[in-house]
Amino acid sequence: MHRNSDAPRHVPVLLRRADEILGPALAADGAVYLDCTLGLGGHAEHFLRTYPDIRLVGLDRDTNALKLAGERLSPFADRITLVHTRYDGIADALEEAGLAARGSVSAILMDLGVSSMQLDEADRGFAYSVDAPLDMRMDSTGGLTAADVLNTYGHGDLARVLKNYGDERFAGKIASEVLRRRQKQPFTTSAQLVELLYDTIPAAARRTGGHPAKRTFQALRVEVNRELESLEAAMPAAFDSLAPGGRIVVMSYQSLEDKVVKAEFTKRSASRTPLDLPVELPGMGPEFKILTRGAEKATEQEIEENPRAAPVRMRAAERIAGEETT
Numbered sequence: 001m002h003r004n005s006d007a008p009r010h011v012p013v014l015l016r017r018a019d020e021i022l023g024p025a026l027a028a029d030g031a032v033y034l035d036c037t038l039g040l041g042g043h044a045e046h047f048l049r050t051y052p053d054i055r056l057v058g059l060d061r062d063t064n065a066l067k068l069a070g071e072r073l074s075p076f077a078d079r080i081t082l083v084h085t086r087y088d089g090i091a092d093a094l095e096e097a098g099l100a101a102r103g104s105v106s107a108i109l110m111d112l113g114v115s116s117m118q119l120d121e122a123d124r125g126f127a128y129s130v131d132a133p134l135d136m137r138m139d140s141t142g143g144l145t146a147a148d149v150l151n152t153y154g155h156g157d158l159a160r161v162l163k164n165y166g167d168e169r170f171a172g173k174i175a176s177e178v179l180r181r182r183q184k185q186p187f188t189t190s191a192q193l194v195e196l197l198y199d200t201i202p203a204a205a206r207r208t209g210g211h212p213a214k215r216t217f218q219a220l221r222v223e224v225n226r227e228l229e230s231l232e233a234a235m236p237a238a239f240d241s242l243a244p245g246g247r248i249v250v251m252s253y254q255s256l257e258d259k260v261v262k263a264e265f266t267k268r269s270a271s272r273t274p275l276d277l278p279v280e281l282p283g284m285g286p287e288f289k290i291l292t293r294g295a296e297k298a299t300e301q302e303i304e305e306n307p308r309a310a311p312v313r314m315r316a317a318e319r320i321a322g323e324e325t326t
């Protein structure tokens with residue numbers, strides 16, 4: 001099912017705040033804006049309109065998103081380069097766009113997770129509320145599907161995925177039931193999995209823990225798309241690509257993502273002078289200064305206007321002029 005073109009487009013999350021932070025870095029002549037999660041191009045369109053001199057390098061692993069964003073951004077065709085890649089391919093994507101992998105970018109946005117389009121397209125299998133093939137790949141051109149994970153993983157691996165990525169209390173029990181049922185009939189549709197979860201998660205826990213499929217679907221999505229590995233590899237490359245004065249904004253939607261993001265922000269904003277030295281060594285001060293106090297959340301008003309903003313945690317930083325990358 002594809003989104004009706006008359007349907008309203010989704011509202012980009014924390015757009016005004018992202019503009020407040022990235023704006024000063026985008027106002028300079030010839031600024032380069034790297035959008036690591038182009039999606040439907042909502043943030044990108046705003047920045048291209050607001051800053052008429054910027055150049056966009058836009059990445060997404062979803063070919064359908066790139067196609068739709070390309071159509072939306074066609075009025076700016078002479079200022080954009082769109083690249084089909086995971087965001088840990090930042091260095092190659094910048095080189096493909098004729099830019100250096102280090103020190104060439106003015107502003108970066110990473111708006112993590114799935115897009116509203118991916119959730120709306122029932123046949124992608126991200127939503128547990130509709131019966132669809134158990135796919136969940138953001139990049140439909142290759143890799144394991146959620147059905148492959150359910151039909152091939154051993155008990156230990158499956159339970160680990162459900163526990164670590166979904167924080168599912170009943171991970172072991174669910175994994176046992178998956179292995180039992182798949183012997184009779186392999187998993188192909190989300191309805192099969194939802195039925196199993198209703199049968200396996202005790203009624204008392206179902207009443208308190210939100211929809212019983214929520215945690216398992218999140219866990220499978222993170223596993224299928226290798227979301228955390230990709231993010232762990234992307235964060236250093238993103239920071240390295242920033243020029244002096246360059247700024248980065250990262251929006252996470254679940255605690256595991258924010259943990260990875262926070263670790264890189266903490267590392268990059270710490271002094272590199274050995275702890276046992278009494279004074280800061282020249283050139284060994286922090287490379288970045290943090291621009292947000294902890295992780296910023298959406299305001300109540302924004303959540304009311306755009307419920308997708310409810311779980312967002314936003315962090316931002318700026319490269320301190322004169323500090324070299326490590």
Ligand SMILES: C[S@@+](CC[C@H](N)C(=O)[O-])C[C@H]1O[C@@H](n2cnc3c(N)ncnc32)[C@H](O)[C@@H]1O
Nearest residue numbers: 037039040041042043060061062086087111115
């Ligand atoms: C929340 S949406 C971005 C929405 C966008 N900011 C907008 O305004 O339209 C996230 C996008 O990131 C993409 N994505 C998620 N993980 C990715 C990864 N590891 N590499 C590249 N793109 C990724 C998804 O395919 C999706 O299109």
